[in-house]
Amino acid sequence: MLSERLQILITPVQRRRLEAEARARSVSVGSLVRDAVDGRYGGAPAADRLRALEQIRAMDATLPGDPADLDRLIDQGRSEVAMRGLAPVPGAPTCA
Amino acid sequence: MTFLLDANVLVYSAERGSDRGEACARILDAVIRDGAPGGTSPAVLEEVWDLERRRRLAGLEGLTERLYRGLGPLLPITDAVFALALKLDAPASATNDRIHLATCLVNDIGLIVSADRGLDGAEGVQRVDPSDRRAVDRMLAG
Numbered sequence: 001m002l003s004e005r006l007q008i009l010i011t012p013v014q015r016r017r018l019e020a021e022a023r024a025r026s027v028s029v030g031s032l033v034r035d036a037v038d039g040r041y042g043g044a045p046a047a048d049r050l051r052a053l054e055q056i057r058a059m060d061a062t063l064p065g066d067p068a069d070l071d072r073l074i075d076q077g078r079s080e081v082a083m084r085g086l087a088p089v090p091g092a093p094t095c096a
Numbered sequence: 097m098t099f100l101l102d103a104n105v106l107v108y109s110a111e112r113g114s115d116r117g118e119a120c121a122r123i124l125d126a127v128i129r130d131g132a133p134g135g136t137s138p139a140v141l142e143e144v145w146d147l148e149r150r151r152r153l154a155g156l157e158g159l160t161e162r163l164y165r166g167l168g169p170l171l172p173i174t175d176a177v178f179a180l181a182l183k184l185d186a187p188a189s190a191t192n193d194r195i196h197l198a199t200c201l202v203n204d205i206g207l208i209v210s211a212d213r214g215l216d217g218a219e220g221v222q223r224v225d226p227s228d229r230r231a232v233d234r235m236l237a238g
């Protein structure tokens with residue numbers, strides 16, 4: 001239920017941004033502001049958050065003893081994806 | 097929000113029976129259960145998700161979704177974050193770490209909780225090692 005009125009001052013630039021974004025999305029400026037508040041300060045209800053925490057605490061992952069190895073795995077994943085995903089562009093110079 | 101949780105802290109919070117795992121789980125618990133002023137970003141969670149999906153490590157299934165549910169809403173990766181990441185004077189930092197550091201700076205967050213020593217020395221953002229109990233206590237006390 002929309003029952004609370006909030007009056008705020010913003011700059012002309014911010015107003016233009018909001019109005020342009022609202023036009024682009026075909027929604028009202030108010031709807032845009034409400035979505036932004038929910039997106040920035042919302043999140044799952046407290047009970048869901050606690051349930052997520054309990055589920056994580058019940059996990060038993062097998063991880064490298066050295067965090068540096070974990071970071072290497074993270075970086076390695078990026079390299080693997082890059083090597084797999086980039087098809088050569090015909091005519092483009094290549095790295096030796 | 098005063099601290100950002102890096103991917104290694106989030107991943108180690110799913111490990112049982114190790115000092116590091118318990119230290120990371122304690123931080124996550126403080127944020128989700130007690131409302132300690134910490135959070136994370138889509139860029140960090142993407143790293144966790146990538147590890148989970150590649151199945152190189154056992155026992156991570158479902159971790160990313162649970163973290164998202166527990167830690168959302170995430171700090172946004174905005175145009176301002178990206179612009180600052182490009183300009184950061186951090187030659188030793190990888191692109192993903194630059195995004196994390198810029199996320200901190202744009203949101204006035206002075207601490208990043210991470211076991212990654214590569215984040216040391218960044219101007220305006222101090223690394224807190226999750227295994228440093230005294231530093232973690234100071235951070236959680238605000």
